[in-house]
Amino acid sequence: MSAITPELIAKHGLTPEEYERIKTILGREPNITELGVFSVMWSEHCSYKNTRLQLKKFPTTGERVLVKAGEENAGVIDIGDGWAVAFKMESHNHPSAIEPFQGAATGVGGIIRDIFTMGARPVFSLDSLRFGPIHGDDAQAKTNRRLFAGVVAGIAHYGNCIGVPTIGGEVHFDESYNGNPLVNVFCLGVLRHEQIARGAAKGVGNPVFYVGAETGRDGLAGAAFASRDLTEESKQDRPAVQVGDPFREKLLLEACLELLATDAVAGIQDMGAAGLTCSTCETASRGGTGVEIDLAKVPKRETGMTPYEILLSESQERMLIIVHKGREQVVKDIFEKWDLPYAEVGVVRDDGMMRVLDGGELAAEIPAAKLADDAPVYEREQKPRPLPESPGELPAVDMEAALPALLAHPTIASKQWVWRQYDHMVRAGTCALPGSDAAVFLIREANKIVAATSDCNALYCALEPRNGARIAIAEAARNLTCSGAVPLAVTDNLNFGNPHNPENFWQLAECVDGLAEGCRAFDTPVTGGNVSLYNQSPAGAIDPTPTVGMVGLIESEHHITTSHFKDAGDAIILVGEIGDGLGASHFLKVMHGRKAGRVPALDFAKERAVHAAVLAMIRSRLVKSAHDCSEGGLAVTLAESCLTNREQPIGASIDLGAGRADELLFNESQSRVVLSCRASNASTILMLLDLRGVPARRLGTVGGDELTIKAGGEESRWSLKKLRSAWADSIPNAMRG
Amino acid sequence: MKAAVLRFPGSNCDQDAHLALRESGVDVDYVWHKDTSLGGADLIVVPGGFSYGDYLRCGAIARFSPIMPAVKDAAKGGALVLGICNGFQILCEAGLLPGALIRNRDLHFICEHVRVRVENYETPWTNAAVTGSVLRIPIAHGEGSYTADDATLRDLNRNRQILLRYVDARGAVSPEANPNGSLENIAGICNAARNVFGLMPHPERACDPRLGSADGRIIFQSVLTHLGVRAAA
Numbered sequence: 001m002s003a004i005t006p007e008l009i010a011k012h013g014l015t016p017e018e019y020e021r022i023k024t025i026l027g028r029e030p031n032i033t034e035l036g037v038f039s040v041m042w043s044e045h046c047s048y049k050n051t052r053l054q055l056k057k058f059p060t061t062g063e064r065v066l067v068k069a070g071e072e073n074a075g076v077i078d079i080g081d082g083w084a085v086a087f088k089m090e091s092h093n094h095p096s097a098i099e100p101f102q103g104a105a106t107g108v109g110g111i112i113r114d115i116f117t118m119g120a121r122p123v124f125s126l127d128s129l130r131f132g133p134i135h136g137d138d139a140q141a142k143t144n145r146r147l148f149a150g151v152v153a154g155i156a157h158y159g160n161c162i163g164v165p166t167i168g169g170e171v172h173f174d175e176s177y178n179g180n181p182l183v184n185v186f187c188l189g190v191l192r193h194e195q196i197a198r199g200a201a202k203g204v205g206n207p208v209f210y211v212g213a214e215t216g217r218d219g220l221a222g223a224a225f226a227s228r229d230l231t232e233e234s235k236q237d238r239p240a241v242q243v244g245d246p247f248r249e250k251l252l253l254e255a256c257l258e259l260l261a262t263d264a265v266a267g268i269q270d271m272g273a274a275g276l277t278c279s280t281c282e283t284a285s286r287g288g289t290g291v292e293i294d295l296a297k298v299p300k301r302e303t304g305m306t307p308y309e310i311l312l313s314e315s316q317e318r319m320l321i322i323v324h325k326g327r328e329q330v331v332k333d334i335f336e337k338w339d340l341p342y343a344e345v346g347v348v349r350d351d352g353m354m355r356v357l358d359g360g361e362l363a364a365e366i367p368a369a370k371l372a373d374d375a376p377v378y379e380r381e382q383k384p385r386p387l388p389e390s391p392g393e394l395p396a397v398d399m400e401a402a403l404p405a406l407l408a409h410p411t412i413a414s415k416q417w418v419w420r421q422y423d424h425m426v427r428a429g430t431c432a433l434p435g436s437d438a439a440v441f442l443i444r445e446a447n448k449i450v451a452a453t454s455d456c457n458a459l460y461c462a463l464e465p466r467n468g469a470r471i472a473i474a475e476a477a478r479n480l481t482c483s484g485a486v487p488l489a490v491t492d493n494l495n496f497g498n499p500h501n502p503e504n505f506w507q508l509a510e511c512v513d514g515l516a517e518g519c520r521a522f523d524t525p526v527t528g529g530n531v532s533l534y535n536q537s538p539a540g541a542i543d544p545t546p547t548v549g550m551v552g553l554i555e556s557e558h559h560i561t562t563s564h565f566k567d568a569g570d571a572i573i574l575v576g577e578i579g580d581g582l583g584a585s586h587f588l589k590v591m592h593g594r595k596a597g598r599v600p601a602l603d604f605a606k607e608r609a610v611h612a613a614v615l616a617m618i619r620s621r622l623v624k625s626a627h628d629c630s631e632g633g634l635a636v637t638l639a640e641s642c643l644t645n646r647e648q649p650i651g652a653s654i655d656l657g658a659g660r661a662d663e664l665l666f667n668e669s670q671s672r673v674v675l676s677c678r679a680s681n682a683s684t685i686l687m688l689l690d691l692r693g694v695p696a697r698r699l700g701t702v703g704g705d706e707l708t709i710k711a712g713g714e715e716s717r718w719s720l721k722k723l724r725s726a727w728a729d730s731i732p733n734a735m736r737g
Numbered sequence: 738m739k740a741a742v743l744r745f746p747g748s749n750c751d752q753d754a755h756l757a758l759r760e761s762g763v764d765v766d767y768v769w770h771k772d773t774s775l776g777g778a779d780l781i782v783v784p785g786g787f788s789y790g791d792y793l794r795c796g797a798i799a800r801f802s803p804i805m806p807a808v809k810d811a812a813k814g815g816a817l818v819l820g821i822c823n824g825f826q827i828l829c830e831a832g833l834l835p836g837a838l839i840r841n842r843d844l845h846f847i848c849e850h851v852r853v854r855v856e857n858y859e860t861p862w863t864n865a866a867v868t869g870s871v872l873r874i875p876i877a878h879g880e881g882s883y884t885a886d887d888a889t890l891r892d893l894n895r896n897r898q899i900l901l902r903y904v905d906a907r908g909a910v911s912p913e914a915n916p917n918g919s920l921e922n923i924a925g926i927c928n929a930a931r932n933v934f935g936l937m938p939h940p941e942r943a944c945d946p947r948l949g950s951a952d953g954r955i956i957f958q959s960v961l962t963h964l965g966v967r968a969a970a
Contacts, residue, residue: 156846160787160846160848160877160879161747161749161787161790161791162749163749163750163786163787245790246787246790247746247747247787247789247790247791247792248790250746250747250749250787251746251747338746339746419848420845420846420847420848420849421845421846421847421848422846422848423846423848423877424848425848425875425877425939425942425948426749426750426753426785426877426942427752427753428753428756428757428941428942428944428945428948429948430948431947431948431949433949442945442947442948444756557947560947647850647906
């Protein structure tokens with residue numbers, strides 16, 4: 001056996017103090033296999049050692065919460081009539097930076113597995129993606145295009161094949177993601193309350209089954225790889241990226257759901273990050289038991305694998321199942337029907353140990369609960385960053401040039417090039433096509449309509465992390481409201497730079513505070529999520545990106561509302577104030593090349609009042625479209641409402657009143673929604689909003705083949721054709737280049 | 738009447754097809770790919786998905802499934818066989834329909850609503866339409882570009898076996914309306930006997946106005962009419 005040297009410890013990403021802790025837990029020196037096991041379980045990805053104290057700030061309880069954050073693979077909430085949804089968001093940033101196609105594909109596979117491990121049938125996915133700029137001829141833009149194309153193709157490959165529709169999400173582009181793209185994948189599944197499956201090794205003497213794909217050398221110690229900075233040498237970590245097989249996972253999904261419908265299963269856990277290691281010690285820890293497995297019995301696709309390699313492999317499409325003794329035949333029959341490998345590899349013990357044998361010989365023996373739950377916890381140093389500088393005097397900009405320029409910015413531009421590659425209609429439930437404010441899906445089994453969105457304005461979070469995070473929650477809730485939904489709960493994906501940098505850690509702590517405030521304000525507990533640190537390339541850290549995935553419920557199909565204008569003659573109403581200032585706006589970024597200025601103020605009470613009012617108008621069936629006002633301000637919101645129905649774009653004429661034209665058109669003040677309604681209902685809506693004390697005004701009328709906006713005495717006009725080509729052709733043109 | 742929806746490993750539109758038939762009032766069952774009997778079904782649906790992962794060539798392995806001899810026998814015996822998307826690919830691979838489906842022109846997977854024009858309403862599949870009806874139905878495929886040799890294409894046209902073509906909003910066949918590069922904008926064909934029909938669009942995804950279109954019902958209603966069953970309202 002090789003000796004454990006300080007170099008070996010450092011190579012495993014463990015500090016000398018952490019190594020001492022390992023020795024205390026074991027009462028001896030670990031062997032190399034055990035060192036590997038500790039290194040992955042105590043990586044940030046698995047242990048949250050740098051963020052656990054921060055995550056405690058989140059509200060995690062509520063009357064609808066059935067499975068809380070951190071309890072299991074995914075949170076579960078009640079949606080009524082005995083039905084529930086399991087959902088979660090997870091990142092696959094590092095693998096996607098090195099190998100975008102497989103990195104993204106296995107990200108989708110991993111999150112889908114998390115959902116069906118809970119006993120839920122996966123219903124739909126969303127993806128929140130971020131890349132560096134894709135326009136231009138420079139090497140960086142070419143790399144970014146390669147990453148973007150590869151990630152989208154990887155998501156399509158996996159999601160389309162497994163038959164889970166990818167129905168929404170977001171794609172943002174910013175220099176800070178050069179060399180470090182973000183791939184955050186969300187999946188939601190449906191189940192009956194009584195079907196919730198647990199990842200606990202219950203019942204001493206119960207057999208432990210390994211089911212699914214054979215173990216290979218791919219993805220070795222991927223969790224540890226994901227817990228350090230990306231460097232030039234990261235390319236050599238390519239073996240740490242797994243290879244996905246969506247066909248195998250489709251079989252695994254069907255076989256597991258079939259098995260879970262029987263009463264043969266005592267516990268089930270997927271093998272994701274840290275593979276066999278994580279699933280054995282976590283199930284034992286949750287069950288308050290021990291688990292003993294023999295690696296010689298594990299199905300393998302390669303010969304000569306060492307215990308270290310088998311335990312640390314992150315080969316995909318595998319599950320660990322604890323079966324009630326005597327019901328083994330049920331497992332065998334189902335997995336034979338689906339032509340999937342399975343093997344009885346071990347047994348539940350009462351000694352609290354994770355014991356790993358290799359052909360009967362002891363390979364590792366670690367107290368399971370200590371390994372799973374006693375990772376060190378760190379409070380990292382924080383250093384506040386100064387408030388953003390004021391944008392100062394801005395040179396005049398031609399409004400007629402500014403709107404097409406903003407619409408062509410790929411963050412704002414149409415993502416049809418992306419959606420088109422995803423099967424977003426399988427399972428026959430997609431009620432709002434991608435590109436509307438939120439994804440809306442009719443879950444047939446439950447006869448429930450669920451809405452979901454993912455949001456984060458990282459530019460805000462870079463300038464003022466706490467306010468940016470508060471706005472991320474508010475915007476998500478606003479998007480759900482505009483779709484006709486009541487927000488229920490949140491999953492989050494915290495993407496930040498290296499936590500040892502005090503400014504990065506301050507950003508993280510501030511963002512967590514902001515998210516927690518937001519979740520309290522909207523009564524949407526956090527039911528799970530993921531942390532991804534070390535998102536930095538040699539050029540520096542990414543903009544802090546606390547991605548929010550929010551789920552809501554639409555009471556009646558009559559409340560489903562989309563964001564595009566419908567008919568000529570309809571009235572356009574702004575709910576909320578017209579706003580001013582250009583701080584932190586996309587206008588500043590795109591037209592003036594500045595990330596500057598204070599982030600728009602957000603008053604939760606005002607925001608909530610706007611949501612309540614909009615939802616009330618939708619429920620009164622007075623509203624024909626509702627669109628939240630966010631990146632790019634009112635002008636972009638209005639243009640999107642004109643263009644989003646690809647088959648029938650329609651114009652509008654607008655009057656924004658007095659003030660500075662650039663501020664009127666492009667300020668990003670919060671708590672605003674643009675509605676459209678039959679002209680004869682406009683006065684009713686305005687009166688009802690006035691009674692609620694919510695500011696509102698009529699902005700104009702739908703119709704024609706132009707968008708015209710009067711603002712501060714200036715009138716700007718754009719043909720729909722011009723706006724459409726700026727908005728719709730931007731990404732396809734870049735990707736042809 | 739009785740309908741059977743085949744399930745191959747990797748089928749993923751089986752549940753959608755089952756639902757669409759059930760909601761049309763049809764008595765429908767799943768049939769597992771390892772089975773060898775179709776239980777006397779009058780309508781056999783080969784659903785969309787990625788049978789056996791489709792890693793080799795779409796439908797290339799499914800044609801060797803234990804259930805396929807029964808499907809061929811049923812087709813020979815006059816039963817209706819409907820192949821949707823991957824099902825169309827499988828029927829071509831199995832020799833029940835002529836031609837082949839190859840990679841889309843731009844090499845990307847494409848999912849979107851398209852318009853298809855009914856070219857022949859005198860079939861079990863289209864009798865609820867009139868010739869020239871334009872249906873709005875989604876497609877979702879990476880390999881849906883229909884191709885065939887000249888002789889086959891001539892026969893298809895002469896026998897009026899081309900049932901659906903991709904068209905624009907005005908109902909005209911145009912290169913712009915062709916999403917995937919199919920020959921002559923072909924979206925769906927039947928065999929000479931008219932009882933086997935394959936199409937790339939997904940009618941089962943267009944049976945509910947809440948999803949944006951119910952035009953797909955026309956296909957299922959046609960089948961019911963043909964089999965002498967009154968369609969559920």
